Amino acid sequence: MNAPTCPACTGQWPADGQRIADCGTSIAYLHDDQFFPGWTFLVLKRHATELWQLDPAERAQLTEEITRVASAVATAFGAVKMNYELLGNQIAHIHWHLIPRRADDPAPRQPVWTVTHEPRQLPPAEFDARIALIRAHLGA
Amino acid sequence: MNAPTCPACTGQWPADGQRIADCGTSIAYLHDDQFFPGWTFLVLKRHATELWQLDPAERAQLTEEITRVASAVATAFGAVKMNYELLGNQIAHIHWHLIPRRADDPAPRQPVWTVTHEPRQLPPAEFDARIALIRAHLGA
Numbered sequence: 718m719n720a721p722t723c724p725a726c727t728g729q730w731p732a733d734g735q736r737i738a739d740c741g742t743s744i745a746y747l748h749d750d751q752f753f754p755g756w757t758f759l760v761l762k763r764h765a766t767e768l769w770q771l772d773p774a775e776r777a778q779l780t781e782e783i784t785r786v787a788s789a790v791a792t793a794f795g796a797v798k799m800n801y802e803l804l805g806n807q808i809a810h811i812h813w814h815l816i817p818r819r820a821d822d823p824a825p826r827q828p829v830w831t832v833t834h835e836p837r838q839l840p841p842a843e844f845d846a847r848i849a850l851i852r853a854h855l856g857a
Numbered sequence: 858m859n860a861p862t863c864p865a866c867t868g869q870w871p872a873d874g875q876r877i878a879d880c881g882t883s884i885a886y887l888h889d890d891q892f893f894p895g896w897t898f899l900v901l902k903r904h905a906t907e908l909w910q911l912d913p914a915e916r917a918q919l920t921e922e923i924t925r926v927a928s929a930v931a932t933a934f935g936a937v938k939m940n941y942e943l944l945g946n947q948i949a950h951i952h953w954h955l956i957p958r959r960a961d962d963p964a965p966r967q968p969v970w971t972v973t974h975e976p977r978q979l980p981p982a983e984f985d986a987r988i989a990l991i992r993a994h995l996g997a
Contacts, residue, residue, distance in 0.1 A: 798944075802943075826946050831971065
């Protein structure tokens with residue numbers, strides 16, 4: 718972590734309580750808004766903002782981490798489709814959103830960003846149970 | 858291409874006129890709505906719907922293709938940030954959206970899906986010029 722004004726590099730974001738597992742080049746966290754159950758994101762350990770700033774081996778490794786976590790989250794939360802998104806519009810530091818879209822999804826044909834909703838913050842025990850569930854599916 | 862009801866496998870989508878280049882495991886196309894200038898997407902040649910259905914070498918190769926095209930598109934259209942999205946909510950066949958976000962973006966901190974707009978269909982010569990510009994940056 719090496720960018721002095723970056724929230725990810727300076728420890729301002731994400732919160733420790735969101736941490737699921739160390740995946741290798743990245744760390745997996747549970748999204749604080751759990752309106753879409755199981756929404757997880759992976760934060761690259763080092764600072765970079767675009768895929769071409771990584772070397773090919775690092776990109777391949779990160780892709781394997783995304784794939785492994787996406788598969789675990791899909792199984793844990795019964796996704797009928799996963800969404801994978803690297804945006805960086807607000808925090809440029811590379812982080813991948815992995816969003817399970819389930820059979821009960823309110824807008825299954827649309828990106829999640831079109832679904833206006835109040836953020837769903839879970840009681841701590843329920844939030845931690847989701848983290849534990851994903852860890853179990855990761856074998857972490 | 859091998860899924861009998863899949864629009865990508867049966868040639869219903871995308872249109873030939875959108876084709877930019879054969880990238881290896883995928884083909885790059887220019888998005889028909891050019892409201893966000895340079896919006897490009899890559900369609901996997903074979904049928905798969907989730908990253909874990911690919912083997913690791915195939916995933917790594919696809920990641921290299923996404924990276925190469927994203928870098929070319931970013932340079933061609935002056936992106937300050939690229940968005941990379943694998944959704945599949947409407948067409949599950951793996952296709953990656955690569956969306957340049959420019960300094961003149963109408964909502965730079967938001968995903969493109971939140972920006973309500975009329976689809977911008979360019980006159981054919983202008984559409985083809987954008988394809989040619991991306992090809993030039995790809996060396997294709």
